[in-house]
Amino acid sequence: MRPTLIMLSGWGMDTPVWDEMCQHLSSYRIRFINWHHTKSEEDIENRVRHIIRQEKKVILIGWSLGAIAALATASQEPVCGIVLIGGAARFTQDTDSDYAGWEVKFVDRLKRSVQKETDGALKRFDESMFSATEQLWKESFPAVRAHFAKDDTNSLLIGLNYLIHRDVRSLLSTLHVPLLLLHGENDRVCSVEAARYIGERTNACLHVWEGAGHAPHITKAKECAHMIQQFAEVGNEHD
Template sequence: MSAPLVLLHGWGLSSAVWAPLTTQLSSDLTIHTPDLPGHGAAPAAGETLTDWADALIPALPDGATVVGWSLGAQLALHLAAHAPHKVARLLLIAASPRFVQTDNWPTAIPVDTLTEFRQSFDLDPAATQRRFVALQALGDAARREVSATLTATLTPADANRQPALATGLRLLAETDQRPLVSRITQPVRLLHGSEDKLMPVAAAEWLADHLPNGRLSVFQHSGHAPFVSRPADCATLIESFIRD
């Protein structure tokens, strides 16, 4: 029997977003798809990435292959460094060690762009979520399918969920995982869409170069959610990585 498989989704969505992928994975895999704190059916957890990781840890099996997408990739990197008994292998989709630009990190979105996005979310969260879905689907050959799937699996930004979702945006703005990357010694596979308009491929290339055991696969004609637009291809890559 293979090691358990954990799938950590991205900001503003729920674990239901993994359905296109999980239907393509072998039935002999034990798959865990937790909701991130404050997303889906999960209760909110503190204000830091550590708080969010600590909230996830009790439900995660030991020795898992952990797949993290976008914000979920940030959490997966944190878990690999700080709870290595939980992470035997790491597969990162649309990942970046830092989501916003700095003087020494140009391979990200401008700070002002994410600041405006956060302000927009405070004023009109539903419209901001729709805009975020559009950005994730942009450039993908299966743009309509990606948009429909992401829209259907959004966590509603109601009064109960909006504070946790706003915290998630702040974590995207503030988190910088570059200092811990060299400490992650598990085998790591990176999967990135060539047309990702949120996270440039260069960010994944940097991770592949700086992770001790990192390797990158780029899916052509795919955007920020290649596991939605090309689930069979992603499933094949994941299963090959697990059994390598």
């Protein structure tokens, strides 16, 4: 039996960000998790648990914030594989180590921007996802966002608080399922060093696209889908 692919979106995102990649995964059952109308930071992982428990066999595919949620829930729920896209085990810097991440003050600044001018803050964040060589996708992304469901400010702030507070580094040693890391070399949102950190502490396979930014499932949609399909098929053979 093929696994269900569960797509966990990034902060401020919605299902249309997966459209092109999912066209190449049409033989799989796919479900999507977004973060609209979240009531608390705990609600984020509870949503993932709820969907996992509805399925018999799943692969979690987490992007950015969704990657952290995937790692957190996979340490407690039965999954047969994890794919992280632009992922990290902690989004912000650690005050007592040289862990690569955003400074908390930058996330706090983004929170203030969201409260003051939500649309402008989201637009600037969207633009930061794409590298200098990905201008075509940067210019076309507003048309993708136009199909998003409108998110409320409170949900966006809860998501940013989750990114500030959630740290799943200690859970990496508890993961004993296949793990695939897909990352852009020029990711300015989650540094490739964050993916390497996970790779060094797990049995993960890491693939880095030269010149790519934070959204390789958009800018490298066909390649991403192919790697996910290979990953899923190998795992299925071993069951």
